[in-house]
Amino acid sequence: MMAGITVVAALGLGAAACGSSPAASSSASGHVTISVDCAPPASSAQQHKEWNEDVATFEKENPSITIDSIYENPCEVPASFTAMLGAGTEPNVFYTYFTDKDQVLDAGQAADITPYVNTKTVPMLDDIVPSAMASVTAGKTIYGLPTSNYTQGLVINRQLFTEAGLNPNDPPTTWAAVEKDAAAITKLGNGIYGYGDYSAGNNGGWHFSSELDAMGGHMINPAGTAASFDTPEGAAILQALHTMRFVDHSMSPTQQLEWGALQKQMAAGKLGMYIAAPDDIYNVIVPQDGGNINDYGMGPIPTATGTPAGSLSGGNDYMFAKRDTPAQIEAGIKWLVFESLTPGQGVYFNFARQKADGFPVGFPEPQLFTGSTEAQYDKLLDASATINPSYYSTFANSRETPMGEPVDAQAVYKTLDPVMLSVLTNPNPNISQLLATATSQVNQILANSG
Amino acid sequence: MVAIARKADPAPHLGRSRAAASLGRKARRNVSAHGFLIGAVLCFFFFSWYPMYREVIMSFQKTQLGVTSWAGWANYIRIFHDPTFWVAWRNTLEFTVLALIVGYAVPFFVAILLNELRHAKGYLRCLVYLPVMLPPTSALLLFAYFYDPNYGLFNDILHTLHLPTSQWVQSPGTTIPSMAMISVVIAATWMNMGGATLIYLAALQNIPGELYEAAELDGAGLVKKIRHITIPQTRLILSMLLMLQIVATMQMFVEAFILTNGGAGVNNNTLSVVNLIYTYAFALSGASNYDSASALGVVLMLVLAIFSGTYLWLTRDRDHG
Numbered sequence: 053m054m055a056g057i058t059v060v061a062a063l064g065l066g067a068a069a070c071g072s073s074p075a076a077s078s079s080a081s082g083h084v085t086i087s088v089d090c091a092p093p094a095s096s097a098q099q100h101k102e103w104n105e106d107v108a109t110f111e112k113e114n115p116s117i118t119i120d121s122i123y124e125n126p127c128e129v130p131a132s133f134t135a136m137l138g139a140g141t142e143p144n145v146f147y148t149y150f151t152d153k154d155q156v157l158d159a160g161q162a163a164d165i166t167p168y169v170n171t172k173t174v175p176m177l178d179d180i181v182p183s184a185m186a187s188v189t190a191g192k193t194i195y196g197l198p199t200s201n202y203t204q205g206l207v208i209n210r211q212l213f214t215e216a217g218l219n220p221n222d223p224p225t226t227w228a229a230v231e232k233d234a235a236a237i238t239k240l241g242n243g244i245y246g247y248g249d250y251s252a253g254n255n256g257g258w259h260f261s262s263e264l265d266a267m268g269g270h271m272i273n274p275a276g277t278a279a280s281f282d283t284p285e286g287a288a289i290l291q292a293l294h295t296m297r298f299v300d301h302s303m304s305p306t307q308q309l310e311w312g313a314l315q316k317q318m319a320a321g322k323l324g325m326y327i328a329a330p331d332d333i334y335n336v337i338v339p340q341d342g343g344n345i346n347d348y349g350m351g352p353i354p355t356a357t358g359t360p361a362g363s364l365s366g367g368n369d370y371m372f373a374k375r376d377t378p379a380q381i382e383a384g385i386k387w388l389v390f391e392s393l394t395p396g397q398g399v400y401f402n403f404a405r406q407k408a409d410g411f412p413v414g415f416p417e418p419q420l421f422t423g424s425t426e427a428q429y430d431k432l433l434d435a436s437a438t439i440n441p442s443y444y445s446t447f448a449n450s451r452e453t454p455m456g457e458p459v460d461a462q463a464v465y466k467t468l469d470p471v472m473l474s475v476l477t478n479p480n481p482n483i484s485q486l487l488a489t490a491t492s493q494v495n496q497i498l499a500n501s502g
Numbered sequence: 503m504v505a506i507a508r509k510a511d512p513a514p515h516l517g518r519s520r521a522a523a524s525l526g527r528k529a530r531r532n533v534s535a536h537g538f539l540i541g542a543v544l545c546f547f548f549f550s551w552y553p554m555y556r557e558v559i560m561s562f563q564k565t566q567l568g569v570t571s572w573a574g575w576a577n578y579i580r581i582f583h584d585p586t587f588w589v590a591w592r593n594t595l596e597f598t599v600l601a602l603i604v605g606y607a608v609p610f611f612v613a614i615l616l617n618e619l620r621h622a623k624g625y626l627r628c629l630v631y632l633p634v635m636l637p638p639t640s641a642l643l644l645f646a647y648f649y650d651p652n653y654g655l656f657n658d659i660l661h662t663l664h665l666p667t668s669q670w671v672q673s674p675g676t677t678i679p680s681m682a683m684i685s686v687v688i689a690a691t692w693m694n695m696g697g698a699t700l701i702y703l704a705a706l707q708n709i710p711g712e713l714y715e716a717a718e719l720d721g722a723g724l725v726k727k728i729r730h731i732t733i734p735q736t737r738l739i740l741s742m743l744l745m746l747q748i749v750a751t752m753q754m755f756v757e758a759f760i761l762t763n764g765g766a767g768v769n770n771n772t773l774s775v776v777n778l779i780y781t782y783a784f785a786l787s788g789a790s791n792y793d794s795a796s797a798l799g800v801v802l803m804l805v806l807a808i809f810s811g812t813y814l815w816l817t818r819d820r821d822h823g
Binding site for chain 1: 567580583584585763768769780791792
């Protein structure tokens with residue numbers, strides 16, 4: 053008897069070691085549960101509170117739907133996201149970058165939600181900007197709904213600008229001016245550096261792409277078949293960064309930085325300028341890192357001429373898992389419209405609540421809508437604005453043309469990370485060789501995925 | 503005595519039944535052990551042997567739009583044509599050699615030192631083993647701070663001593679050995695030497711003391727004692743640990759990954775083979791390719807298997823074949 057129990061126990065232990073991860077489910081009784089990720093964790097106290105309030109309100113209005121929130125920050129780590137798709141363990145409604153569409157389709161994990169998306173289920177559908185909808189559409193098939201988009205500019209610390217004798221209302225618009233202002237700010241000493249940039253976690257390549265787009269260049273040719281960043285513009289960007297690092301010493305010796313690091317430096321008053329989208333200020337620097345909203349402003353991305361040709365434009369969306377039932381897809385669409393697409397409510401657009409909770413309100417981002425929805429959005433935003441719009445006027449007035457992200461974006465960014473790292477850590481980099489090697493690697497990536 | 507021809511056993515099935523019964527009794531006596539063994543076998547099957555089998559299969563496949571098809575040798579051809587493939591092997595061999603020079607010899611001599619000490623042995627053994635007990639990620643994050651070119655402890659000490667500072671793991675050089683790789687080796691050795699030290703210490707303590715007494719009577723100094731007694735007496739342990747260390751260091755990943763924030767170092771100078779497998783599988787997002795990653799994994803497995811087999815054959819005990 054004991055021997056038999058032992059065998060069963062041992063088998064059970066062996067089987068338990070294998071583990072499993074059941075997804076949220078829908079029941080035969082009509083009640084549906086959907087798992088949704090990218091919920092703000094408890095460490096982001098106010099945003100966590102707002103999300104939970106919204107879930108409670110939504111479930112009260114829709115008693116047959118339960119939202120199973122998955123709290124995390126950041127919302128996506130590219131390597132983990134790839135593994136999640138490979139295993140098919142994504143939530144029912146899962147957060148993605150605009151650049152992830154092809155990867156999700158290739159993994160066979162995207163549900164076709166076209167039959168469920170119309171102006172009845174998504175009232176603002178016709179007002180969503182076409183470039184954002186394109187990121188969740190392949191041909192005529194819709195696979196998700198966009199929830200935010202961005203263009204990038206130059207975030208500045210107005211306090212440090214003033215202390216360095218610079219005009220914070222006139223941020224630099226050329227790389228030459230950035231170098232000059234960065235040098236002035238670095239002279240303040242005390243561990244303060246004038247400029248910062250990324251060189252790890254795919255963020256170095258991402259920023260290089262953005263900087264190149266502003267200069268009028270492109271990472272990949274229009275046909276999507278070859279790299280096109282080995283140009284005088286690309287070399288000029290790298291040279292400017294190298295000069296700031298090794299000639300002016302206006303960049304920190306600590307490199308290999310990825311997303312999150314520069315925001316902390318900005319919040320701590322140790323950084324004069326870096327390139328980012330406005331949501332870095334209202335989502336990270338002020339609420340999470342404790343920065344003072346009145347210390348920041350924005351200008352356009354630097355270029356050679358002072359006028360950006362455009363800005364890398366990206367964004368985020370939610371897609372639906374292939375295994376979702378029709379009831380789960382309908383519930384997910386309802387949730388997304390409630391939480392992420394209706395001006396005046398939800399995590400992004402409940403401006404009155406954001407103001408009451410102490411968040412900065414009034415930034416010129418996202419620019420997700422046109423038409424009557426945009427008009428409604430602008431009205432609500434202006435009514436609750438807390439920031440001084442003049443701090444962002446040069447950025448808003450530059451009207452940077454949104455330029456999409458390159459094909460196989462994350463792979464391209466990863467390949468350019470070592471290029472950025474090299475110019476920021478090697479006193480004598482061979483910039484043309486770095487660009488040539490990266491070109492060859494990116495061409496290989498494009499050929500392999502073609 | 504008359505030989506009596508043995509007739510054929512009229513009931514051979516009874517003999518087989520007796521053997522089966524005997525086996526059954528043995529099995530029933532050991533059913534607990536077999537029961538627990540089944541669990542371990544199942545774990546090995548699901549987490550080790552089956553993944554290896556799947557890896558080999560996947561290395562000959564390709565997947566597009568969720569559909570898997572046969573790819574032949576395409577994945578292997580692709581990885582052999584990737585310039586970073588050769589860089590990764592060069593870096594891995596560089597790490598292995600450096601780790602052997604530092605991480606193989608240092609624990610042995612630390613063990614000898616510990617063996618000679620008369621006081622605070624237990625305390626020192628604990629101190630030597632303490633880094634092994636730290637989770638690798640925590641230890642490496644600590645080293646990442648130590649190595650920071652701006653705020654790190656090491657450069658702070660060097661600066662205080664008026665010595666030139668270093669960029670450590672952010673050093674751009676690619677000549678062998680590179681400062682970046684030396685930095686990785688230092689961190690890896692500090693994290694892992696405790697285990698090897700204690701194994702060597704156990705082996706040293708099994709050496710009969712009379713051998714050393716006899717050597718002292720013959721006038722042998724410390725170096726001669728180590729050369730003629732310690733090393734020969736611990737030959738088997740040294741040999742086995744050498745092979746294990748080579749196999750382990752050829753699979754280096756977490757050290758370079760954490761110290762370079764998930765990257766491959768400046769000019770890919772800390773990119774290892776396993777790091778490249780990770781890159782193929784996960785780090786290229788839409789261009790990620792489990793099939794190429796599997797192919798490289800199979801290549802690494804074959805290299806290590808050939809090395810291990812050759813090493814064991816060369817170091818076999820020739821007296822016993």
